[in-house]
Amino acid sequence: MGFSSAAIYVLLGMCALMKGSHGLLARYEAETGIKPVYTLLRVNMSNNYTVPIYRLNDYYTVRLCLDKDRNVTVTNIGYSNHEGSDNISVSYDNYTEIGYFQTEEDYSTEHMWSIMRNSSQVGSKTELRQGPHELKITLVDQHDDHGIELDFIELTVDDTDGSFDEVSFWCGSLFPPPM
Ligand SMILES: [Ca+2]
Ligand SMILES: [Ca+2]
Numbered sequence: 001m002g003f004s005s006a007a008i009y010v011l012l013g014m015c016a017l018m019k020g021s022h023g024l025l026a027r028y029e030a031e032t033g034i035k036p037v038y039t040l041l042r043v044n045m046s047n048n049y050t051v052p053i054y055r056l057n058d059y060y061t062v063r064l065c066l067d068k069d070r071n072v073t074v075t076n077i078g079y080s081n082h083e084g085s086d087n088i089s090v091s092y093d094n095y096t097e098i099g100y101f102q103t104e105e106d107y108s109t110e111h112m113w114s115i116m117r118n119s120s121q122v123g124s125k126t127e128l129r130q131g132p133h134e135l136k137i138t139l140v141d142q143h144d145d146h147g148i149e150l151d152f153i154e155l156t157v158d159d160t161d162g163s164f165d166e167v168s169f170w171c172g173s174l175f176p177p178p179m
Helices: 002-022
Strands: 024-029 049-053 059-066 070-081 086-092 096-102 122-128 131-142 148-157
Touching: 049 059, 049 131, 070 086, 070 096, 086 122, 131 148
Parallel strands: none
Antiparallel strands: 024 148, 049 148, 059 131, 070 122, 070 148, 086 096, 086 131, 096 122
16 A cells, blocks of 8 residues: 555656656647638648648748747657658747758658658757747758648647646637638
8 A cells, every 4th residue: 555655656756757847748730720722631641731831931830829938849840741852940930040850852652742741859949938929930942842731830838837728829729720
């Protein structure tokens, strides 16, 4: 009995530590809040839709509404790519580039837009101040004329006191797209 209680406390402690050190995962489908004309039906992709970023310097932005100062990490960006690889820049508020990733080249199949790929973490943890921010994803270099399709964005947000609210964090726009 005593051992079980101790084990539970150790487990609880580990959970708290994981939450404190890694933060919470906040996920946003790229097609959320965008007019249907700008989305593409891709049944193998997350939530069945993507958003094209095809031409050089085309970009996608998502608004963040910080209820307080928080540390935010771009943990993963889901995308699909056609043929040649591209360089994708990720920045905050139009000027602070936190990093970039290179998309995976693939000439193997006709269905490349339906192959889900992951950027993994981009840049390092950034402290964002309370208030509105904009996360921008820009096609800065491309090796073909097709760019990428953006599927989803995953951020890890530090939440030391349990006050994080994901809908507010995405400025209230965390809803499925119109069908
Ligand atoms: Ca491409
Ligand atoms: Ca999607």
